Amino acid sequence: MSKKIIYLLSLLMALSLVFASCKKNAAGTGDLTPPPVDNETGKEDANQDTGLFEDYNKIPVSGAIKEYEVFQNTGRDTYRNPVVVSVGNGVVFAFGELRYETPGAANDVGINGENTVDIVYKSSQNSGYDWDSQLKYVGGQAGSKENAHGAPNVFLLNNNKIVVVATAGGGIGRTAYKVGETGKVESRVEYIFGTISGTEISWGKWTEVQLSSSKIIDEIKKVKAATGREEVFNQYGTAPGRGVVLNSGSNILLSLVVANQGSTKTEADIRELMGRYVLKGTVAGNTITWEAVEGQPIAYTTQNVTLGPWKETQLYGGTDTEPKFFVVPSPWAPSSVKNLKLGRAKGKNQTPTATSIVASEGAAGYVDLTGKWFGKNTYNPKDPKNGGNYSILTHVQETGANLAMYVLDNASDNFDVKGTWKVSIPDVTGTAAKSSSIDVLPDGTIIAGFEFGRPAEVPEGFDSGKLYKVFFARYSQAYIANKTGN
Structure with missing residues (x-):
């Protein structure tokens, strides 16, 4: 040879x-x-079992601690609406929606009575450094559109008890059928208990959220969706995000999104009229008794329009006597009522007023760091306390783009912005972004879930503007302070 x-x-x-x-x-x-993007720093300096830092001087400050594409789109299946949850001692869960196969899987509302959607999650035992290789399903796989669940609202009752409240049935999705017509499934919301053991969760059964005195849909239909029109609210669902827990886990607050979305038959049939209906849940074992916090659903659209200025509501704190909400604006409203600023409401029966924060539609992330914000100052990561009274908010500044992180001063309780950072992920080109979630680990480092970027290849029939990747990220407070200038 x-x-x-x-x-x-x-x-x-x-x-x-x-x-x-x-x-x-x-x-x-x-x-x-x-x-996928998978950047990590400081792993060798963290506790090898929990991934938590015990020495402040070893917490990375020049870059992200971890950036990881935790849910990877595969073909015609897409992931949306991440919710991150720290349960202590380095155990972290990342929840999201898995929307199957159809082009509608990329729509802003996954649950519309026609699509199969699962709530899925992955877990990490070392603060996000390493993750499950396989997906896990909340309550098992749906298998059909009749059993679909989406838009998870996640409540951590204590370190071993968790509740997921989710949209089911027709949700608030807009389809070719109007509510009441043949083929349009009625909205419903369901909850499920989970018991946490390490990085595993054992789930009970989905149970419908119901009032003892009346049907939720009947209460919703009593309220007109817009002044001067005969239309009423006829759909309801959840907004994805972290839920508000009261009284050491014995009560929870749930804000239902109420809506009239019309139909897609013609342009004249399209509606986007929204409001809220707030419930308090009393937890007893693995059951929850629900009652209305406000006398009736609150309508946000008081003008005679078909597309209102406000969309989904999220509770971010407060009590059952003085709940606190932020409300995302609608970019589709007519110019006469449009105001692309994040809305805020405080107290029962209050409608939103605009803050100074430029915003668009999508689920926002929020974590209250009262006593836990240190910024660039040193602290003891084994026992972070006596810090400043601040919060962190994450949300998009434009429709489907420009995700920003805000450091907010809690002193005025008025979303007073002290610093801003336009978030980016290395190797992800462009500014595409949508929903987000945020939490704090026991060592004071910050974790987040982001819908960010778009796949290089778009399946036939999909809207490229509505396909996102879902990332987990972890940052030191000093890194965030450097980026936001606070």
């Missing part, structure tokens, strides 16, 4: 090894797609 032939055979073998390595690194995709 000539030297030339031997050389060519050796070259072919080397190329084969390179291609095999590339395929192995492609996260099981079977092609040459590069692996």
Whole structure:
């Protein structure tokens, strides 16, 4: 055999090894797609069991501690609406929606009575450094549109008890059928208990959220969706995010999104009229008794319009006597009522007023860091206390773009912005972004879930503007302070 032939055979073998390595690194995709973004720092300096830092001087400050594509879109299945939850001692859960197959899976509202949607999650035992390789399902896989659940509202009652409240049935999705017409499924909301053991959760059964005295849908239909129109609210659901827990877990507050979405039959049939209906849940074992906090659903659209200025409401704190809400604005409202600023309401029966924060639609993230915000100052990560009274808010500044993080001063309780950072993920091009979630670990580091970026390839029939990747991120407070200027 000539030297030339031997050389060519050796070259072919080397190329084969390179291609095999590339395929192995492609996260099981079977092609040459590069692996997802996965940046991490400081792992060797953290507690090897919990991933928590015990020495302040070893907490990374020059970059993110971890950035990871925790839910990876596969073909025609998409993931949306992340919710991150720290349960203590380094155990973290990341929840999200898995929307199956149809082009509608990328729509802003996954639950519309026609799509199959699961609430899924992954867990980490070391503060987000390492994650499950396989998806887990809240309450098991749906298997059909009749059993679909989406828009998870997650309540951590204590370190081993969790409740997920979710939209089911027709939700607040807009379809070719109006509510009441043949084929349009009625809205409902359901809850499920989970018992946490390490990084595992054992789930009970989905149970419908119901009032003892009347049906929720009947109460909603008593309220007109817009002044001067005969339309009424006829749909309801949840907004994804963290739920408000009161009285050491014996009560929870739930803000239902009430709506009239019309239908997609013609442009004239389209509606986007929204409000809220707040319930308090009293927890006893694995059951919850629900009662209305406000006398009736609150309508946000007081003008004679078909597209209102406000969309989904999220509770961010308060009590059952003085709940606190933020409300995202609608970019689709007519110019006469449009106000692209984050809305805020405090107290029962209050409608939103605009803050100074530029915003658009999508679920926002919020964490109250009262006594836990240190910014650039040193603190004891084994026992973070006596810090400043601040909060962190994450939300998009434009429709489907420009995710921003805000440090808010709690002193005025008026969303007083002390610093802003336009969040970015390395290797993710563009500014595409949507929903977000945020929480704090026991060592004072901050974790987040982001809908960010878009896939390079868009399946046929999908809207490229509504396909996002779902990331987990972890930051030191000093890094956030440097980025926000506070």
